[in-house]
Amino acid sequence: MASLALLGCGAAQAQIYKCVSPNGGIEYTDVNRGSHCKSMDLPGAVIPAPPRRQAAPARGNVPAPVSTPGDFPRVDSAEQRARDADRRGILEDELKSETQKLAELRKEFNNGEPERRGDERNYAKYLDRVAGMRDSISRSEKNIEALKREIANIR
Template identity: 55%
Template sequence: MNQFLRRAIFAAVALSSLASSASFAVADGDVFLCVDENGKKEYKNTGETKGCKRVELPGITVIPAPVLPKKSASKPASAPADFPKVDEGTQKARDSDRRQILQDELKTEEQKLANLKKDYNNGEPERRGDEKNYAKYQERTIMMKDDISRTEKNIEALKRELSNLK
């Protein structure tokens, strides 16, 4: 590849990276060119702009983000007037069903945890025939430990959900 072609490719890459960084810089508004004591140039769009000059970037349009209204912390959000309501009996039946589902899931997870701990055997599970390589055995042991940890977290979450029910 000749030297001219290399320079042309380098220039194209440099210009495209400069253009992309300039487009990121203007995402928040004005762009400023700052020059330090050593003559080093730096483009900024936030922070200290004292001694910097505003730069006009041709062909780039900046659209500011819309300002959202502030929410009042003292006033809770209320449901719209046409929001569907459920009678008390139906809600109690749903809560009862939910409690039963959570209790069933808790029982299943506790049984799963007991089986996992039994198989884990305090970090020394029984080796299988397909684990002639010790690394495979260690990998399975680590996976078993992770399964136990995940199941314990599931049990904690289910207990927390049950305690939150009325």
């Protein structure tokens, strides 16, 4: 990587030296550091600059949407309605199961005071389980919100 950067310097008319140390290490530099450094002849080692990016279009100049090609496969409206109905059914099933899961989690959570288990003699274990339950409830609530948004977005 460093050698590529130094090769770019060579295009700017700087002399590049390859220095091999007595232990075999190789270093490329623009400074001659003694007899273990040899000048490199790099004709045509020009690395072009990347092309300039075009400025973002002005606010008033919104590019026209790209139309689909004529041979692009299309789905007729009856098929699309059937697909949407299938999707809605799947999402509603997921919503129903997620709602049941949330109800069970809240019941077990018992307003922040779930029953202690026999293996939780250490209070820290109990607190860890309660924190995990809070996280599960939060995650389930977010899943329900996302499912409701998806169902609302179906045509």
